[in-house]
Amino acid sequence: MDVDSDEDDEEEEVKPGQPYMSLLKSLVESNPHKSKRRKLNHSTEEPEQPKPEPKSDDEDEEKEPVDVDEVEEPEEDPNNLAPEDLFDEDDNLDDTDPFETHFSNPDEKVYSARIKAAEQAKWKLQRQPFQSTRAYWTLPDTKEEIPLPAPITSTADLKLKQRLKESIQSTLSQFDTAQKTIAPFLFNYRDLLYCNRTVAEADSLHTLTALHALNHIFKTRDRVIKNNAKLSKADADASQDLELRDQGFTRPKVLIILPTRQQCVKMVDTIISVCEPDQQENRKRFDDGYLDKTTKFSEDKPLDFQDLFAGNDDDMFRLGLKFTRKTIKYFSQFYNSDIIFASPLGLRMAIGSEEDKKKVDFDFLSSIEIVIVDQADALLMQNWEHVEFIFEHLNIQPRDAHNCDFSRVRSWYLDDQSKYFRQTVVLSAFNTPELAELMRAHCHNWAGKVKLQQECHGIIQQLPIKARQTFSRFDSPTVSADPDARFAYFTKAIVPMLTKRNSKDAAGTLVFIPSYLDFVRVRNFFANNSLVESVTFGNISEYADIPEASRARSHFLTGRHKVLLYTERAHHFRRYQIKGVKRVVFYSLPDNPVFYEEIAGGYLAKSEQSMLLEPGQGVVRVMFSRYDVMKLERVVGTGRVGKMLKEVGDTFDFV
Structure with missing residues (x-):
């Protein structure tokens, strides 16, 4: 649905949760849909000034110089498009197409029962093996049995638009292991938490998610255009009375949340390679604002660090992307976009502050049907509250009409049930309590949700050196009391x-x-504290600047500081090579198991190589409670974690 318009509708307040008839009365009757026509000639009348809409970037688009590769074409009107504007002339949608069964023509008896169960928080958990991965399948608790989706091994098993099928066939005829794992859930519109993302899998996961997003957008757009033609014929024939519901409140259908501008470039380039557009409008401006080919760090940085921070690592951006049959337009207004790319910070800034109700605007998120959160593990190292804020403002009924034709809006949108149809896809290198809570609190898909996670073999025996690793368990009565219990154990035992x-x-x-x-x-x-007045110490946190961190590392190496306090975010953003480490105390295990290997193994190995530490004399001490089960499993392995949490003893040694 294209919401471009030559005129603006009057504003009308809509309260979230309004029932179907009340919503129609307040919006349809007071804001009758205005027929829209493509302008072929300049009007002699003074045009009505449109109401400002939120920009898709922090820069003012109108003040930007015209790009040399900018493509000029007439503004498209969804209610006056010819058949040649279709992406494909032949849809061939049937009851086996997931787009048809989940969005376009779902079985009301089926989804109503499941939505009712979801509203009452009645879910049932099924644990099933799925290829080499554990699948935790969560479904609305109804009497029906819902089997796992059938395997998908290639694009031949998918219901794709013909244009996409032709463009992807040569590059993605067969799926790799990761693609085969997520494809059945992704293309069947299930909520998905994939906890095995690696740098090596990044490109293949980008390709698959881009293919799914484009397939959804193209089918939505073509269905609207074809129904426009049907309504035109019905208008000519007074005996026909058609009710065609094929739209949401606003145009944006896909939201992709990414950590940096460079990751946005990678995802956009993947989309370009999948759909192969004839033209790209404002591409030069996109390259100028998002590409950075300078080298910022040495090549000895770990592979995951290079993948995340190479190029433009700015975490403040938002970008609208609009598709026509031949063209992709960058920096489109949010209300005119098909896909919105954003970092958590960038999108929160676009929404505005809740303190100023007049300036806050999240109506452009009201009709999002697919959310893709890539590199969620990296987003955890930013401000996770921004991600939660975004999900809290998804699929809320809009406060303004935004030129919407309510006679075309799907009934479950009007009934305030769109969040039960939205698909959420979260890709992460590992699972955390924050991700689990996100899936629990904000993912209500009536088709169910699944967590895919491989068994962990642990890394305690993969360190590059031999070191004594002692894991000490302390008692913690509740999650909220865990910080106090941890600090008490640290001061008394460590x-x-x-x-x-x-x-x-x-x-x-x-x-x-x-x-x-x-x-x-x-x-x-x-x-x-007087207990440690004889212990000199330094510290490096994520807020320490480079000179401050260098000074702390130098004092630690020379022995001027006996103890160095070091945070996980500092290691994530800097990956400092700290010398002089003879023993490591983990106040708590890192979320990222790679950090354990780099710190416990890498730092001690450097000390052995520099003769500061005798071989085999390195010591690692780890504090953990029962609430650290996810972190602990990734370090010690799935087979050991149960015993370490339940056995009578509270100390476990590994060499």
């Missing part, structure tokens, strides 16, 4: 080992602290 040692033995202790709040608490303890 700190005495530092103060009782002589000066030579205490030097070289790195304390790794994932949470910044815990970091501040421990830092204040070392600074103010």
Whole structure:
């Protein structure tokens, strides 16, 4: 649905959750749909000034110089498009097409029962093996049995638009392992949390998700255009009375959340390679604002770091993308876009502050039908509250009409049930409580949701050196009490080992602290408590600038500081090579298991190589509680984690 218009409708307030008839009365009757026509000649009348709409980037598009490759074409009107504007002339939709069964023509008896169960938070969990991955299949708790989707091994098994099928056939005839794993759930519109994303799989996952998003957009657009033709014939024949519901409130249908501008470039380039447009409008402006080919760090950085931070690593952006049959337009207005790309910070800034109700605008998210969250593990290292804020404002009934033809809006949109039809796809290298809560609180798909996760073999025996690794379990009564219990255990069990040692033995202790709040608490303890007044210390957090961090590393190497406090986000964003480490204390395990290997193994290995530490004398001490089960499983392995949480003993040694 294209909501471009030559005129504006009057504003009308709509309260979220209004029932079907009330919504029609408040919006349809007071804002009758105005027929729209393509303008072929300049009008002699003064045109009505349109109401400003939110920009899709922090720059003012009108002030930008015209790009040399900008394509000029007349503005498209969805109610006056000819058959040649179709992406494909032949749809061949049938009851086996997931687009048809989930969005276009779902069985009301089926989805009503499942939505009712979802509204009452009645879900049933099925754990089933799926290829080499564990599938945790969560379904609305109804009496019906819902089997796992049939396997999909190639594009031949998919119901694709003909244009996409032809363009993708040469590059993606057969799926790889990762694609075969997620394809049955992705293309059948199930909510998906995929916890096995790797750098090697990134391109194949981008290709598959881009193909799914484009297939959905093209089918939606072509269905609207074909129904326009049917309505035109019905208008000519007074005996026909058609009711065709094929739209949402606003045009944007796909939201893709990414951590950096460079990742946005990768996803956009994948989309270009899949749909092969004839023209790209404003591509030069996109390249100028999003591409950065300069090298910012040495090549010895880990592969995942290079993949995430190479190129333009700015985490403040939002971009609208609009599709026509031959052209892709960058920097389109949100209300005129088919796909919205954004970082969490960028999209939250676009929505506005809840403190100023007049300026806040999230109506462009009211009809989002597919959400793709890529590299969710990296987003966790940013401000996760922004992601939660975005999901809280998805699929809320709009406060303004935005030139919507309500006679074409699907009934479940009008009944405020669109969140039960939205598909959410989250791709992450690992699972965390935050991701699990996101799926629980904001994913209500009536078709069900699935978590795909491989068994963890652990990395405690994969360290590059031999070191004594001691895992100490402490009791924590509740999640909310866990920070206090952890700090109490640290001061009673770990700190005495530092103060009782002589000066030579205490030097070289790195304390790794994932949470910044815990970091501040421990830092204040070392600074103010008399128990550790003899222990000199330095600290490196994500807020430390480069000179400050360099000074702390230097003092730690020379022994001026015996203890160095180091946060997980500092390691994520900088990957410092810290020298002089003789023992490592994990105040809590990192979410990313790679960090454990780099710190426990890599830092101690460097100390052995520089003769600061005798071979095999490195020590690793880990504190954990029962609420660290996800982190612990990735480090020690699935087979060990149960015993370590339930056995009578609270200390476990590995060499």
